[in-house]
Amino acid sequence: MPMLKLENGLKIFNLTGHEEDQRIAMDHLNLTIEEGEWVTIIGGNGSGKSTLMNVISGVHQLDAGSLFIDGEDVTKLPEHKRAKYLGRVFQDPNMGTAGMISIEENMSIASRRMRKNTLKWGFHKEERKKYYDMIASLNLGLEDRLLQKVGLLSGGQRQAITLLMATLQTPKILLLDEHTAALDPKTARIVLEITEKIVTENKLTTLMITHNMRDAIKYGDRLIMMYGGKIIYDVKGEEKKNLTVDFLLNKFEEMDKISSGE
Numbered sequence: 001m002p003m004l005k006l007e008n009g010l011k012i013f014n015l016t017g018h019e020e021d022q023r024i025a026m027d028h029l030n031l032t033i034e035e036g037e038w039v040t041i042i043g044g045n046g047s048g049k050s051t052l053m054n055v056i057s058g059v060h061q062l063d064a065g066s067l068f069i070d071g072e073d074v075t076k077l078p079e080h081k082r083a084k085y086l087g088r089v090f091q092d093p094n095m096g097t098a099g100m101i102s103i104e105e106n107m108s109i110a111s112r113r114m115r116k117n118t119l120k121w122g123f124h125k126e127e128r129k130k131y132y133d134m135i136a137s138l139n140l141g142l143e144d145r146l147l148q149k150v151g152l153l154s155g156g157q158r159q160a161i162t163l164l165m166a167t168l169q170t171p172k173i174l175l176l177d178e179h180t181a182a183l184d185p186k187t188a189r190i191v192l193e194i195t196e197k198i199v200t201e202n203k204l205t206t207l208m209i210t211h212n213m214r215d216a217i218k219y220g221d222r223l224i225m226m227y228g229g230k231i232i233y234d235v236k237g238e239e240k241k242n243l244t245v246d247f248l249l250n251k252f253e254e255m256d257k258i259s260s261g262e
Contacts, residue, residue: 001071003205004033004056004173009065011051011229025051027229028065033173033222035070038199038206040216043226044252049209051229053177056207058082070172083113087166088175089159091182096162099151103142103161106150107131110165134164138194156187160194167198174199176208180215192219213245227255 011026026048033039043049054060055067058079066075069085089096097106108127128146136143138160142153150158159179167174176195180188196219199206210216216223222236225248233251235243 001035002032002068003035003037003070004031004207005066005068006031006052006055007066007068009055009067010063011055011060012063024229026055026062029230031224031231033205033207035205036203037222038204038208038220039222039224040220041207041209041224041226042211042213042216042248046228047226048229049226050177052226053088053175053207053209056082056173057086057088057175085172086175087169087171087173088177089162089166089179091178093155093158093162093182096165097150097158100149102147103135103150103153104128104131104146106161106165107134107168110168113169134168135161137197138164140190154187156183156191159183159191163191163195163198167202167204170202170204172205174204174206176206178209178211181211195219213248216248217241217243217245225251227252228259 009029014022224231225233
């Protein structure tokens with residue numbers, strides 16, 4: 001049974017209500033992702049990448065089609081009811097953490113997110129040790145700063161903490177929405193290395209949007225390219241490892257020519 005299955009997914013946006021302003025953001029899309037697969041997603045602006053993420057997370061409801069997570073039909077489930085299945089890290093490092101409270105408190109909130117007794121507060125010795133060890137595994141020197149407010153951290157440090165928080169409850173699917181795009185190249189590399197460690201060690205089913213084609217080739221075991229709300233290229237295994245940036249750029253150029261009628 002696949003971990004994610006999208007069948008004939010259609011999403012249309014129309015802000016004005018006029019038919020001529022209608023935009024198809026997801027065009028009868030079919031996508032199956034097996035448990036433990038790490039899929040990198042590339043595509044230009046308006047290709048449907050973010051729409052796909054938002055449909056999976058429940059931010060947008062499908063206009064037609066079906067969505068299954070681990071065999072369960074979640075097509076009609078609202079965003080808050082899908083949260084138990086998903087971990088998500090956004091482009092903005094500020095979105096995944098609460099800057100006015102400490103690292104320890106942020107981790108505790110993430111740990112209690114799916115528990116019924118969410119109002120129960122306080123830290124146990126074992127819990128503190130767990131957070132210490134997890135933070136230490138990042139190799140960023142933050143383990144002795146658990147009481148420091150997250151808002152005082154750098155963007156890269158904050159994004160690394162967000163990754164830990166998003167995977168603390170071992171989600172069925174991890175969504176990485178251009179999560180290194182706002183970071184400088186050196187910091188982005190560190191966060192990607194941390195991402196690889198977390199994803200591979202926990203065998204997480206992962207979708208990662210990126211505009212960096214080198215990263216799309218290097219990381220993950222499958223790559224899909226989107227254009228016009230459709231998947232136009234899907235590759236995995238050795239074929240993916242042998243891809244080049246020039247080859248992917250040529251793919252984009254081919255689609256642009258077809259779209260413009262050249």
